[in-house]
Amino acid sequence: MKLGRLNHIGVATPSIADSIAFYRDVMGATKIHDPFDLPDQGVKVCFVDTPGAGGSEGTQIELIEPLPGNASIASFLEKNPAGGQHHVCYEVPEIHAAKAWFESQGKRVLGEPRIGAHGTLIFFVHPRDMQGVLTEIMETPREAH
Numbered sequence: 001m002k003l004g005r006l007n008h009i010g011v012a013t014p015s016i017a018d019s020i021a022f023y024r025d026v027m028g029a030t031k032i033h034d035p036f037d038l039p040d041q042g043v044k045v046c047f048v049d050t051p052g053a054g055g056s057e058g059t060q061i062e063l064i065e066p067l068p069g070n071a072s073i074a075s076f077l078e079k080n081p082a083g084g085q086h087h088v089c090y091e092v093p094e095i096h097a098a099k100a101w102f103e104s105q106g107k108r109v110l111g112e113p114r115i116g117a118h119g120t121l122i123f124f125v126h127p128r129d130m131q132g133v134l135t136e137i138m139e140t141p142r143e144a145h
């Protein structure tokens with residue numbers, strides 16, 4: 001496998017509104033996208049662009065706040081009440097080949113590929129098999145090819 005682009009860093013937060021103010025006022029972010037809900041994943045999401053994001057460079061901060069009833073982010077926030085780095089996401093050209101690769105390496109792929117927050121197929125690999133880092137693998141959006 002060839003290491004792909006770091007598409008985003010997932011950051012869990014108890015309040016996307018507070019995090020937007022932080023990335024705008026403290027970090028000087030100039031492009032913060034409108035938050036949106038992903039009911040299937042039980043999260044509210046907001047993308048913060050870093051310089052070069054949207055092109056072939058740059059990356060994003062993916063802010064994720066649990067919607068009522070969400071268990072996994074809520075459990076993360078119980079352990080980390082102020083929020084924190086939740087996952088990293090790398091791009092791959094083809095999601096199923098990537099899934100087969102990680103499984104061939106004995107890594108636990110969590111569930112079947114599904115549509116993620118960028119509208120392309122994703123899967124997660126268990127942090128215990130990834131040096132302690134919950135890792136999201138995302139198929140590169142078609143328009144980027």
Ligand SMILES: CC[C@H](C(=O)O)C(=O)SCCNC(=O)CCNC(=O)[C@H](O)C(C)(C)COP(=O)(O)OP(=O)(O)OC[C@H]1O[C@@H](n2cnc3c(N)ncnc32)[C@H](O)[C@@H]1OP(=O)(O)O
Nearest residue numbers: 041043045064072075086087110116117124127132133134
């Ligand atoms: C924006 C939407 C986005 C998308 O669709 O693109 C998402 O869906 S993000 C929304 C949340 N979805 C996910 O995180 C899916 C993948 N995560 C999982 O399946 C679980 O969270 C899992 C399996 C990583 C952990 O499950 P759980 O929290 O129930 O188990 P434990 O608390 O017992 O943790 C087990 C073990 O993993 C360590 N851990 C948990 N979360 C993380 C993390 N975010 N980063 C690193 N390590 C993590 C935890 O400390 C335990 O380690 P141990 O050594 O046993 O103490």
Ligand SMILES: [Co+2]
Nearest residue numbers: 010062089136
């Ligand atoms: Co993500």
